[in-house]
Amino acid sequence: MSRLTHRLRSLLAPRALPSYDRNAFTADLVAATVVTALLIPQALAYALLAGMPPETGLYASMLPLLAYAIFGRSRTLAVGPFAVVSIMTAAAAGHVSAQTDIDSVTAAITLALLSGAILIAMGALRLGFLINFLSRPVIYGFIAASGVLIAASQFGRLLGVQASGQTLWAIARALWQEHDAVQPKTVLLAGACLAWLIVTRRYLASALSRLGIPSAGARLLGRTGPILLVLATTAASAAFDLHAQGIATVGTVTAGLPALSLPLPPLASLTYLWLPALLISIVTFAESVSMAQTLAGPRNERIAPNRELVGLGSANIASALSGAFPVSASLSRSVVNDEAGARTRAAGALTAIGVALSALFFMPMLAYLPLVTLSSIIVVAIQSLLSPSSFFSAWRYCRPDGFAWLATFGVTLVLGVSGGLMTGVALSLVIYIYRTSKPHYAVVGLMPNSEHFRNVRRHGVQTAEHLTILRIDESLYFGNARFFEQVVDEIRASQPELTDLVLMCPAVNFIDYSALESLELISDKLGQHGVRLHLAEVKGPVMDRLQQTAFLKSMTGGVFLSTYDAWRTLQR
Structure with a gap:
């Protein structure tokens, strides 16, 4: 209550005018x-x-x-x-x-x-x-x-x-x-x-x-x-009643x-x-x-x-x-x-x-x-x-x-x-809600002679049959958690040679509890099919929250600082 009172006082305090001449x-x-x-x-x-x-x-x-x-x-x-x-x-x-x-x-x-x-x-x-x-x-x-x-x-x-x-x-x-x-x-x-x-x-x-x-x-x-119209019509009204x-x-x-x-x-x-x-x-x-x-x-x-x-x-x-x-x-x-x-x-x-x-x-x-x-x-x-x-x-x-x-x-x-x-x-x-419930995502690959990853449908990139990198372009919350479960299921079903799936997370600003449970479910399902789940480019605040849970310990794969690190490690 005291903080709210202080905030209200600071907002109500009159602001001095700039140098007034x-x-x-x-x-x-x-x-x-x-x-x-x-x-x-x-x-x-x-x-x-x-x-x-x-x-x-x-x-x-x-x-x-x-x-x-x-x-x-x-x-x-x-x-x-x-x-x-x-x-x-x-x-x-x-x-x-x-x-x-x-x-x-x-x-x-x-x-x-x-x-x-x-x-x-x-x-x-x-x-x-x-x-x-x-x-x-x-x-x-x-x-x-x-x-x-x-x-x-x-x-x-x-x-x-x-x-x-x-x-x-x-x-x-x-x-x-x-x-x-x-x-x-x-x-x-x-x-x-x-x-x-x-x-x-x-x-x-x-x-x-x-x-x-x-x-x-x-x-x-x-x-x-x-104002001229007001003056003219008022005068006319008074003069002609x-x-x-x-x-x-x-x-x-x-x-x-x-x-x-x-x-x-x-x-x-x-x-x-x-x-x-x-x-x-x-x-x-x-x-x-x-x-x-x-x-x-x-x-x-x-x-x-x-x-x-x-x-x-x-x-x-x-x-x-x-x-x-x-x-x-x-x-x-x-x-x-x-x-x-x-x-x-x-x-x-x-x-x-x-x-x-x-x-x-x-x-x-x-x-x-x-x-x-x-x-x-x-x-x-x-x-x-x-x-x-x-x-x-x-x-x-x-x-x-x-x-x-x-x-x-x-x-x-x-x-x-x-x-x-x-x-x-x-x-x-x-x-x-509609836009964030089905956000944009992309399977990405490595641009030749670089450490950058781009959409496989837009660029000529390097890929690997056993490795898929999925870039997520939205924060994960209850509105789109089920959608990403379906996306991952479709990728796994379409790639029988898949052994590693990397979630590229540079645009993920938060993960709520519903999305956390979906990640746990995705990791379990992939594990049952011999596929490891990895994370890359996770932001600091998101990682701080994940470290407070048991998810990182139970996850079948690892966490990488950059997507290029994940590519090099999993390629070997």
């Missing part, structure tokens, strides 16, 4: 200004996507950013509301509110608290390595399907009707049932908003470059389309900073929320660490997964204290933060200050903001989540990985985000 502050301030302009409309939109009041999107963009700046590690990762996590929050909170008397806002706050606690616990237990068991095709398939669901969930607001659902079929059915209530003026405004966002996203930066603005500045200004003409607006928004409180989740909610909180934690960690590592490469920055777990967990707990919903890292904002020249995590803290100032002084203006504007921002923003090229790349390179992408994508659309992610995790494990 005026130049670094200026760079961070510029980056924070740009990210704040991008974050405010996204925060409002993702709050509605999560089924929360719009101001909670801003609450989720204040203290969480400060918490990550203190406890996180990445210098440019932009933490805050994230589309995929928001839709997972809406699904889980809606399910709880339908099954219990707990309102969806309380459920969302509880999700943030639970997710933060899970992430910090994983960091304290050094479970960052678990991310390696969630394959990239599964992550890509889940994110792509989530993007489709997010876009589909906004069609109701774009058409001016009430239509919701957690699966693609449910959303489509709700839209069909409301097709007679479509508002033409809302559709017209939605078309204009989408056109503006698409055009500015694709062409504004290049147009600014042609006007002589440096490319870096043009790229950053090219991302201001959403769009709400009276049937176009829904945000309405009254609470101005000011969040009222901090320690949420005490109802015990009844934990039964329904622990699994969604775990899934949100997995998505948060997987996406955030992937982004952090991608951005850290050009900077030669080192990312510690366990440290990131604590930083992200602290951000989610801070969001719960603010009365907001779970947060994660955003790819678009992180890229903008990096391109804008952020040097340290102080950029995130400065962004939080910018959002806080906006919440204090500009909230009343947001009452006139059309909801269709926020939905348009969401639909265009999720284009980066849709990556069909990742499926085709995975399918061409490895069919099981392509199938995992496609299966995760399809199940997420049919069952929703929680069912899709659980299916993806299960598929990752199944694929891993």
Whole structure:
């Protein structure tokens, strides 16, 4: 217990910023200004996507950013509301509110608290390595399907009707049932908003470059389309009273900073929320660490997964204290933060200050903001989540990985985000077990004029009728132990002259108890047929374990330091 406490304290200890001077502050301030302009409309939109009041999107963009700046590690990762996590929050909170008397806002706050606690616990237990068991095709398939669901969930607001659902079929059915209530003026405004966002996203930066603005500045200004749209549609709504003409607006928004409180989740909610909180934690960690590592490469920055777990967990707990919903890292904002020249995590803290100032002084203006504007921002923003090229790349390179992408994508659309992610995790494990249950092996021979051994099917090598060298290209465990028994049986049956069999073990990193028993059985069977079993190139840790057993003493053959030693000895 004391070791765990010490580990948790070391992870929670704030990391000092690198030498911070005026130049670094200026760079961070510029980056924070740009990210704040991008974050405010996204925060409002993702709050509605999560089924929360719009101001909670801003609450989720204040203290969480400060918490990550203190406890996180990445210098440019932009933490805050994230589309995929928001839709997972809406699904889980809606399910709880339908099954219990707990309102969806309380459920969302509880999700943030639970997710933060899970992430910090994983960091304290050094479970960052678990991310390696969630394959990239599964992550890509889940994110792509989530993007489709997010876009589909906004069609109701774009058409001016009430239509919701957690699966693609449910959303489509709700839209069909409301097709007679479509508002033409809302559709017209939605078309204009989408056109503006698409055009500015694709062409504004290049147009600014042609006007002589440096490319870096043009790229950053090219991302201001959403904030310009918010300003324009809010002004138009106030001037022409769009709400009276049937176009829904945000309405009254609470101005000011969040009222901090320690949420005490109802015990009844934990039964329904622990699994969604775990899934949100997995998505948060997987996406955030992937982004952090991608951005850290050009900077030669080192990312510690366990440290990131604590930083992200602290951000989610801070969001719960603010009365907001779970947060994660955003790819678009992180890229903008990096391109804008952020040097340290102080950029995130400065962004939080910018959002806080906006919440204090500009909230009343947001009452006139059309909801269709926020939905348009969401639909265009999720284009980066849709990556069909990742499926085709995975399918061409490895069919099981392509199938995992496609299966995760399809199940997420049919069952929703929680069912899709659980299916993806299960598929990752199944694929891993399948691959390691029938690993690659090769009968090898000596390359002429060398001490190297290669596959007899690929190279012209020297072999001997009475000697077979079998190279094992995987660790031995319960999942493949029986498979190697069958392989050895087939080799012995096909070579009646065989007197010695060498297991070449350079790729064997461990041998579990099931595999040990299989080796003992293989040695006994070979001995009954007059064949000796030998080992070569056994790694030190594996040999240490084998020496603690009786296997080496009962084995019919010997142990050789190198395969060439075994070849020379057994040839003589």
